[in-house]
Amino acid sequence: MGERIDYLNDPGAPAATSLVPSANVIVVSEAGQILLMRRTDNGNWAVPGGAMDLGESLTEAAVRETREETGIECEITGLSGIYTSPAHVIEYTSDGEVRQEFSVVFTARPAGGQLRASSESAEPRWVDPAEIPGLVMHPSMRQRITHYLQKRAEPYLG
């Protein structure tokens, strides 16, 4: 399995070669816990998410990726932000693709299912926001979760 390497504000980053629309989902339980999992490609904690496929909408992709990566069914409740900075690129060592960031971050509530891992995701679990600063996480993912926790009046449009 190849690695995923995130570059953020890094003058040594490789040039982007592709743009792949993706969704991330901040699923929040009634108790205010956030659904996180650990990526198997780089070991970082993250909210579930992934690329949109042809034939589905972006919100359908968001629900599907959450199911695949955590076992949890969810209902989309809103939009937290759109992250499309050219200063963030992601290199996939398996094939040399370099994607410019393109993530739409939705909010959601759980609607069934049971926690389970996948080949892309280990240790899915519900996490108290207070615990998040202590988890290993890429700065771009931490930024997205922090924006959500700030309860901004308008979605972030970066």
Add this chain to the structure above:
Amino acid sequence: MGERIDYLNDPGAPAATSLVPSANVIVVSEAGQILLMRRTDNGNWAVPGGAMDLGESLTEAAVRETREETGIECEITGLSGIYTSPAHVIEYTSDGEVRQEFSVVFTARPAGGQLRASSESAEPRWVDPAEIPGLVMHPSMRQRITHYLQKRAEPYLG
């Protein structure tokens, strides 16, 4: 110059072959008029917009496309909706590409510039909302403008 053909809820539509993140911009003047232009590829009225390039953010693409297609500089003020329905595909007859819809619709205010046409856009002008029902427009574009005019509390996430 090739044609652009929109298919919406059409069982005879060709299968999508690509996903190209794009922005549309609803620029609203102080008097409440909306910036529209006429597409030279299909003759329909539309708000400015187009595909995001590598090396820019989606909001930068929105501002650039508005400038290129209408001559107007604008400042993004918010998000109106995200349109990613698999039931809407766009065929480009020049090369046979079939894109699944992927448009993020921003709102903006004008910030300078002067109205002028381009090779992709004829007759850019400020239009009263009351005039819009009488303009030739693809249903998907009319839906986006209608959602804006409805002043929805939350962005449309389709």
